Amino acid sequence: MQIHVLNGLISDWLARAHPVPEQARMEWSKQGVALLPLDGRFAAVRLSEELVHAALAGEGSEQVSAALAEELSGPVIHDHRAVGPTYYALIQGHAGLVWEFGDIAPCLCGDTYLGIPRVDRKRPPGTYWLVPPRYDGDLCRPQAVRELVVRGRRRLDGETAVVVR
Template identity: 55%
Template sequence: MDRAIAEWLLLAHPAPEQARMEWATQSVALLPLGERFAAVRMASDVVHSAVGSADRDEVAVRLGELLGGSIIYDRRVLGGTYYALIQAHAGLVWAYEDVATCLGQGTYLGVPCLSRQQPPGSYWVVPPRYEGDLCAPRAIVALIETGQSRLSEQTVDA
């Protein structure tokens, strides 16, 4: 099963063997977005506020429940960033730029190999369970709006 999922991810790259080599040597491959899937960038403070925890295991469980798809975490970018994978065409019609940025055509994402499910570096918070295991855009928007609302309430109360 993992092999089929890995192949599905690797086929996002125009030269899958290059991506496979990147996984073997660096544990992360730069994959182009917009053909096989896109990704929604979510700030860690917003995600942690939405799920009510910054504990890595709790966040993983809650994101799996709420978004139902594959999610990558990269702590090297902007103080920590989550990337929810969504259908490629969603990047073309994403109407929620005021809530979160959708990365699609012309963008590359560092995608960890499937075995990389904990720090350091980029890792799968919620690894794909099957080929095409993507998050629902509406669920992502709801999560981010909840997180932003809770953060603004904390600011008002402070």
């Protein structure tokens, strides 16, 4: 399938998350990012750069994309404009209802909107796809995101224990 057609299918899927899909398309056209509600279609787990880098054992920024693509097997957004560099792993909307890591990696859903980049926006500046969706409906496996969070938390706790001594 041609990339242009595939990107169109993915864009349509993402745009349908908006109450007025044409609004999302217009925002992508003008700004490169559209504010989409995180409701039934998908949710997003907010992962700090510190947590992600700890989970990936200090992977360099060049390797983060490949490591997250392999581990999470789904789309990840990178945003420099949030509270420090932040990653957003898109997961199934219903998985956010039972998310247990709100203190270190909150799951955004419900009445929350997230800046979703245009499908072909894969580089900074601004918000971009670190790992773009591969097809319409593509999402990270919630269990894979949980495992990444647990590993990152353990490593951060271990680093904290070393620093405190």
